[in-house]
Amino acid sequence: MTFGTVTLNDGNTMPTIAYGTGSKWKWKSVVEFVATAIDCGFSHIDTAQQYQTEPDVGQAIRESGLSRSDFFVTTKFGGGEVQEEFNKSLNGLGLKQVDLYLIHFPTPRIVGEKGVAGTWLELEKIRNSGRARSIGVSNFQLSHLETVAEISTVTPAVNQIHLHPYNYSEMKPVLEYCAKHSIVVEAYSSLDPITKFPGGPVDVPLAAAAARRGASMVQALFLWVHAKGVVIVTTSSTRKHMEEYLAVGDLEPLSDAEVAAIDEAGKGGPPVATAAMLARLRLRHLRRARTELSVVVLGLLLLGLWKLQVFGRSGMRCI
Structure with missing residues (x-):
């Protein structure tokens, strides 16, 4: 199992693991980290208006020596006038087009007076203009997805959500809705059971799955994400960890029994x-x-x- 691509509902393809430049890096330069990620083999780079990292991502891509077509770039709308803010994102990245543009959150602070529906229609205009190859959403629950479905002519290609074994039961209805409507799910902060809640019940089946493969628990957790048909969005400042994450693509997939054991262990929450x-x-x-x-x-x-x-x-x- 290698990290390949997934075909979105609009026919475009997207790499199934992404290097994120999220909240952890806000106000910090990430040029060096993104450059290292690219050197390790990441081609999907995730950024956002709110992260303040778009210029750094653009710089790292330009300095990589690779062509624009070698990358899949995601950024996100974080509030303001949609068209104006999207143009700012393009300028910050130094690109004429992004591969994926998302509504970062369905909150009033982000979508403003236009609301979820009005903001989504603005994203459709951006896609129709060719400046974003695909459009989608982030942190959308069922009600938000249903609101978009009522007024859209373009179905979101992606819903990027917070997902790990401890909130899987809670997020399962969203996953099922997305699967039904061919919306690809991306997961961020999937390592929370290890980084924020160590020593919990999920550790036991993760450790067992890791031991069977001579892998780390981090790798076992990413195998679980992949088993759910979900795209991984992760980050690190070290080459060692970046290589560890990418090596997951060469590991034996989890068995149905292993996935079920992790699901069961996570039911009680953190x-x-x-x-x-x-x-x-x-x-x-x-x-x-x-x-x-x-x-x-x-x-x-x-x-x-x-x-x-x-x-x-x-x-x-x-x-």
């Missing part, structure tokens, strides 16, 4: 104890930081009083 522990650690860290700040402030106040006393007395003697 481990409450772990989440509570992380919350306590954050609170403890904040309290410690506040205490340390209070000590510093108190020290400065005492120092100021001491100086006032010393220099005040000296001044009195001089008089």
